[in-house]
Amino acid sequence: MKTLIITSLIGTLLIAGCATTPQSRVDENPGLFDSFTAEQKEIILKGEVDLGFTPEMVMMAAGVPDRKAKKRSKNGTSEVWTYYQYSPRSIHGFGNYGSYYSFSSRYHSWYRNGNWGDHVVVSREGEREKNLVVEFLKGEIISFEMVQ
Numbered sequence: 001m002k003t004l005i006i007t008s009l010i011g012t013l014l015i016a017g018c019a020t021t022p023q024s025r026v027d028e029n030p031g032l033f034d035s036f037t038a039e040q041k042e043i044i045l046k047g048e049v050d051l052g053f054t055p056e057m058v059m060m061a062a063g064v065p066d067r068k069a070k071k072r073s074k075n076g077t078s079e080v081w082t083y084y085q086y087s088p089r090s091i092h093g094f095g096n097y098g099s100y101y102s103f104s105s106r107y108h109s110w111y112r113n114g115n116w117g118d119h120v121v122v123s124r125e126g127e128r129e130k131n132l133v134v135e136f137l138k139g140e141i142i143s144f145e146m147v148q
Contacts, residue, residue, distance in 0.1 A: 022047045025060045032056060049134060053141045055081075058134055071135065078137040085131035085147070 022045050026033045033041065036057065043050050044061040053061075058081065065081035072078075133145045 020063055022061055025063065029060070033060065048146065049132070049141060049144055051141050051144070053134075054139055055136060058141070062132055062134075065134075076137060078135050078142065081132075081134045081136070082130060083132040083134075084128040086128050 026045070033044070036044065040050070040053070040057065044057060047061055049058050049061050062083055066084045067082040069080045069082070070077055071080050129147070130145075131147050134141055135143045
């Protein structure tokens with residue numbers, strides 16, 4: 001049990017170390033952030049988006065999208081960005097027994113090796129669900145869907 005708790009904590013730290021936040025993205029480009037209105041700044045710092053936002057504003061609020069696609073309609077060709085939220089999962093009966101942690105190219109994840117039991121995934125791979133979908137037309141958001 002103690003090992004599982006330590007593994008979970010290490011996994012959380014690994015995920016947190018790789019993830020960026022709206023504040024860290026603002027800190028990387030303060031000049032661009034200063035050009036936004038006070039209302040836009042407040043929305044971005046919450047990690048949210050709004051109609052009329054540019055791709056740069058969305059990148060600052062939500063980071064790099066997991067998927068980009070083109071969408072054609074009567075209104076023209078738009079670009080759709082999709083962001084996913086990942087939930088960690090256990091992998092049953094999988095792993096090497098020589099080292100404590102290993103990287104699985106099959107699951108694109110770090111996992112804990114053990115002589116028995118489950119192997120705990122400690123990366124963002126796992127069950128995924130759409131967290132944010134943004135549609136741009138002519139360089140600004142015309143629609144978005146955000147999971148609350």
